[in-house]
Structure formats: structure tokens, C-alpha cells
Amino acid sequence: MNQTIRACWISFSQFASTFGGFQMFSFRLLPYLPKALLRPGLISEQIYSLGVLSLVLIMFGGLFVGLVLALQSYSTLVEFGSTDSLGAFATEALVRELGPVVAGLLFAGRAGSAVAAEVGLMRATDQIAALELMAVDPIQRIVVPRFIGGAISVPLLAAIFSAMGVLGAYLVGVHLLGVDAGAFWSQIQDRVDAYEDVGVGVLKSIVFGVSVSLMGVFEGFYAAPTAAGVSRAATRTVVITSVWILLLDFVITGLTLPEV
Amino acid sequence: MFDGLSLDIPRGTVTAVMGPSGTGKTTLLNLITGQLNPQDGVVLFDGRVVCPCSRRRLYEVRRKMGVLFQSGALLSNLSAFENVAFPLREHTHLPEELIRQIVLMKLHSVGLRGAWRHMPSQLSGGMARRVALARALVMDPELIIYDEPFVGLDPISMGVIVRLIRQTNDALGITSIVVTHDVAEMEKLADLSYLISNGKVVAHGTPQELQRDSSDAVRQFMQGLADGPVPFHFPGPQYAEQLQEMAHA
Numbered sequence: 150m151n152q153t154i155r156a157c158w159i160s161f162s163q164f165a166s167t168f169g170g171f172q173m174f175s176f177r178l179l180p181y182l183p184k185a186l187l188r189p190g191l192i193s194e195q196i197y198s199l200g201v202l203s204l205v206l207i208m209f210g211g212l213f214v215g216l217v218l219a220l221q222s223y224s225t226l227v228e229f230g231s232t233d234s235l236g237a238f239a240t241e242a243l244v245r246e247l248g249p250v251v252a253g254l255l256f257a258g259r260a261g262s263a264v265a266a267e268v269g270l271m272r273a274t275d276q277i278a279a280l281e282l283m284a285v286d287p288i289q290r291i292v293v294p295r296f297i298g299g300a301i302s303v304p305l306l307a308a309i310f311s312a313m314g315v316l317g318a319y320l321v322g323v324h325l326l327g328v329d330a331g332a333f334w335s336q337i338q339d340r341v342d343a344y345e346d347v348g349v350g351v352l353k354s355i356v357f358g359v360s361v362s363l364m365g366v367f368e369g370f371y372a373a374p375t376a377a378g379v380s381r382a383a384t385r386t387v388v389i390t391s392v393w394i395l396l397l398d399f400v401i402t403g404l405t406l407p408e409v
Numbered sequence: 410m411f412d413g414l415s416l417d418i419p420r421g422t423v424t425a426v427m428g429p430s431g432t433g434k435t436t437l438l439n440l441i442t443g444q445l446n447p448q449d450g451v452v453l454f455d456g457r458v459v460c461p462c463s464r465r466r467l468y469e470v471r472r473k474m475g476v477l478f479q480s481g482a483l484l485s486n487l488s489a490f491e492n493v494a495f496p497l498r499e500h501t502h503l504p505e506e507l508i509r510q511i512v513l514m515k516l517h518s519v520g521l522r523g524a525w526r527h528m529p530s531q532l533s534g535g536m537a538r539r540v541a542l543a544r545a546l547v548m549d550p551e552l553i554i555y556d557e558p559f560v561g562l563d564p565i566s567m568g569v570i571v572r573l574i575r576q577t578n579d580a581l582g583i584t585s586i587v588v589t590h591d592v593a594e595m596e597k598l599a600d601l602s603y604l605i606s607n608g609k610v611v612a613h614g615t616p617q618e619l620q621r622d623s624s625d626a627v628r629q630f631m632q633g634l635a636d637g638p639v640p641f642h643f644p645g646p647q648y649a650e651q652l653q654e655m656a657h658a
Contacts, residue, residue, distance in 0.1 A: 271485075279482035282442055283544075284468040285499050 174367050185293040195298025199260040211310035215317025236333035237340035239318035244350040248311035253357035257390040261365040264295050265386040268369025269379035292366045303358025349405045361390045411608045423578050423585040425599035429639050434588045443467045475545030475553040481537035483529040489540045490525040496548050515543040535566025555587045559594050
């Protein structure tokens with residue numbers, strides 16, 4: 150019994166210590182952000198490696214989510230005779246929920262883990278120490294550009310994911326299931342609100358982008374300098390940010406739901 | 410780790426810091442470069458305190474130092490050329506033409522001008538260390554610290570590194586600290602040697618003076634004796650006692 154309590158206490162202490170360390174790290178980054186904007190080349194490099202190189206995965210994911218969403222929702226809508234709403238239904242679901250959440254999860258798997266592994270490996274192979282000894286601040290040179298690059302990439306990727314999803318829904322709805330193309334697009338125009346739907350989606354994707362990027366650089370920067378440490382950092386980034394995205398999605402959805 | 414440790418590194422010399430594994434040589438390197446703060450005492454570089462001091466002051470001091478890591482610690486996403494150019498790009502606003510000339514000159518001095526396009530993964534251990542040496546030299550430092558520069562090198566690469574350390578020191582008039590436990594190479598290279606054991610300097614002098622030293626600690630290290638002040642057996646209970654303990658466990 151004592152051992153169980155002790156184990157729980159150790160786990161809780163470790164969690165509290167990591168959480169505190171994460172918060173300290175986040176605050177430590179703040180003063181670096183304005184200076185980082187003076188070197189946009191470093192940020193655009195990261196937008197390329199984190200964002201542009203994730204495009205195929207995101208576009209593929211978005212297209213297939215849209216295809217499946219249209220197929221699934223059509224069978225329900227047809228019972229109520231409202232198949233014309235297929236476009237609006239799919240677009241709302243994509244823009245508000247699926248776009249930011251699934252793009253965030255895919256980004257965490259593809260780019261968040263890559264950032265953690267890359268920065269962790271730099272720590273393990275003394276590259277971070279070498280920067281320090283060359284009088285180059287590793288936070289400014291390595292951490293901040295990756296954080297900003299990731300935070301900018303996710304909202305853009307989420308938008309592309311949603312656009313591909315709508316395209317997928319259009320292909321299935323209009324060309325496969327025979328929904329009228331005019332109704333498909335006009336329903337989207339009528340029902341999708343710029344603030345309540347698109348605005349919430351953009352807000353979520355910004356929050357998810359900041360979370361994934363921050364966790365990736367944090368885990369990588371403080372990874373144990375061993376092979377196991379680097380792999381653990383990559384795994385933790387994916388696991389923690391996935392849970393975090395789902396949790397935050399629920400909170401943001403609850404706070405921004407339009408009054409019924 | 411250290412107790413009452415005091416070292417003077419004379420300007421313009423190659424000074425070897427030696428000692429058995431785990432004796433704190435790398436910790437000493439970390440203290441000299443300000444990566445660690447001493448609980449007590451100070452580290453002086455050119456008469457000025459390295460640590461404890463502010464981060465800005467520390468970075469000013471580090472610009473006058475070059476450190477060669479055992480692994481080279483080259484930035485893995487940059488070519489040999491870009492690795493050497495890195496400190497110039499970070500700390501100066503030199504035109505690209507001048508950076509190109511300086512970098513090629515430094516790579517030429519370590520014999521790797523032809524490998525300027527190579528990525529770190531395409532370089533052998535010895536080549537990576539030579540590129541790292543070119544990078545350490547590119548800001549014309551006053552002090553260069555070599556952390557175990559001979560580990561894992563074939564005889565040719567080792568010979569090249571020894572020659573480069575000596576030549577660089579003499580040609581540029583800089584000061585070199587070589588952290589090593591390689592007695593044979595140290596004898597060829599060093600002007601002065603410190604032998605550290607159990608957190609203290611147990612001997613210092615020229616390599617020849619260290620060879621003549623008859624104290625147990627120095628003899629064990631210089632002659633590579635298995636047993637002595639550094640025991641062969643890791644401390645533990647008596648053999649029979651341990652067998653009984655493990656049988657009952």
C-alpha cells in the first residue's frame with residue numbers, strides 16, 4: 150500500500166515538475182519572439198520543413214475525410230429529404246472541428262515528433278553545447294524559429310485540410326450521389342458563418358499550432374542526451390499533444406458554441 | 410568534484426590536462442568555458458573573471474575561445490563550408506565574398522578545402538574533427554580547448570591532428586589546452602602538463618618531468634599500471650560476503 154502511495158506521489162511530483170518546467174520554458178521564449186522576426190529566413194526555412202513538407206499528408210488526409218464524411222452524412226440526410234444540405238453540413242464539420250483537430254493531430258505526428266527528435270539529437274551530439282560555446286544562443290537560433298514556423302504552419306495546413314475536405318465532399322456528393330451542385334455551394338454560402346464557424350476553426354488551429362510546436366521544442370531541448378532519450382522525446386510529443394489537442398478542442402468548442 | 414584545484418595556463422603554450430577517466434577533466438573544461446559555475450573560487454581568462462558572470466559577459470569571453478569537441482559537434486544540417494562559416498555569419502556582417510575567402514583559407518589550413526561541399530555525415534571521424542578545428546579557428550580565438558582530440562582516430566588521422574594542434578598554436582600565437590589521457594601523444598605535443606586525480610593536481614611540469622616523477626599516482630598513469638592509487642577493483646564488500654548475501658537474497 151505504502152509503495153503504491155509512494156509511486157503515485159513520485160508520478161505526481163514528476164508531472165508537476167515537468168509541467169512547471171514547461172511553463173517556465175514557455176515564458177523564457179517570450180522575450181526572444183520579437184528578435185526572431187528580424188531573421189525571417191530562419192522562420193521560412195522551418196515553415197518549409199515543417200509545413201510545406203507536411204502538405205501531401207494533409208491534403209491526402211483532408212480529401213479522404215471529406216469523401217467519407219459525405220458518404221456517411223448522405224445516408225442520414227436522405228432520410229430527412231435534406232440532401233441539399235450535404236455541402237453545408239460537411240463544410241461546418243470540417244471548418245469547425247475536423248480541419249483543425251485532424252490537421253493538428255497529423256502535424257503532431259509528422260512535424261512535432263520531427264522537431265523533438267531533431268532538437269533532441271542536437272543535444273545528444275553536443276551541437277547545442279557547441280552553439281553555446283560559439284556564443285550563439287541556442288534558444289534564439291534553434292528553438293524559436295522552429296516554434297514560430299510550426300505555429301504559423303498549422304493554421305495554414307488546417308485551412309488546406311478543410312478545403313480539400315470540402316472538395317472531397319463535393320466529388321462524392323455531386324458527382325457520385327447526384328446532389329445538385331448549385332444547392333451544394335449555395336447552402337455552404339448561406340449556412341457557414343465567417344465568425345462562428347471559420348473564426349472558431351482558425352482560433353482552434355492557432356491554439357493547436359502553438360501547443361504542438363511548443364511541446365516539440367520543449368521535449369527536444371530537454372531530452373536526455375541518449376538514443377532512448379531522443380526517442381522518448383518524440384513519443385512524448387505525439388502522445389501529450391494528441392491528448393492536449395482533444396482536450397483543448399472540447400474546451401474551445403464549449404466556450405464558443407453558439408447559443409441554442 | 411574538485412577540492413583546492415589551481416591551474417595556470419601560460420599564454421602561447423600547449424598545455425595538456427590529463428588524468429584517469431572519471432577524474433573530472435571534462436568538468437574542468439566546462440568550468441573554463443563557463444558551462445558550469447564553481448561553488449567556490451573563480452576562473453580567470455586573460456585576467457578577467459569567466460564565471461560567475463552575466464550571460465552577456467560570458468558570450469563576450471566565449472567569442473575569444475574555440476572549443477573542439479570529441480565528436481566534432483558539427484551542425485548536421487549544414488555542409489562543411491557552412492559549418493565553418495557559421496560563427497562568421499552569426500557574429501559579423503562581413504560581405505559574402507570575404508566570408509568565402511576566410512572559410513576556404515581555414516579549410517585549406519586543415520587540408521579539407523576540397524571537401525567544402527561535404528555534409529557531416531559524409532566525413533570520417535578525423536575529417537569531422539578537422540572541419541570542427543577550422544570552425545573553432547574561424548573567429549581567430551586567443552584560446553583553443555581540445556576535448557579528447559585523439560579518441561577513436563587511426564594513426565594517420567591522429568598524426569594529422571597532433572601536427573595541426575602544434576602548427577596552429579605556433580603559427581597563430583594562441584594558447585591551447587588539450588584535455589586527454591593519451592600519454593604518448595601528449596609527450597609529442599605538450600609544453601606543459603597537469604595530471605589530475607581525485608579532484609586535485611597531483612603533478613605538473615613538462616612531459617619529461619612527469620615521466621621522471623616517482624610518485625605512485627603519476628607512475629600508475631604514465632606507465633598504465635592496472636593497480637595503484639586508482640584501484641583495479643571497484644569498491645565493494647568482500648567476495649565471500651557478497652556470494653553469501655546473494656545466495657540468501
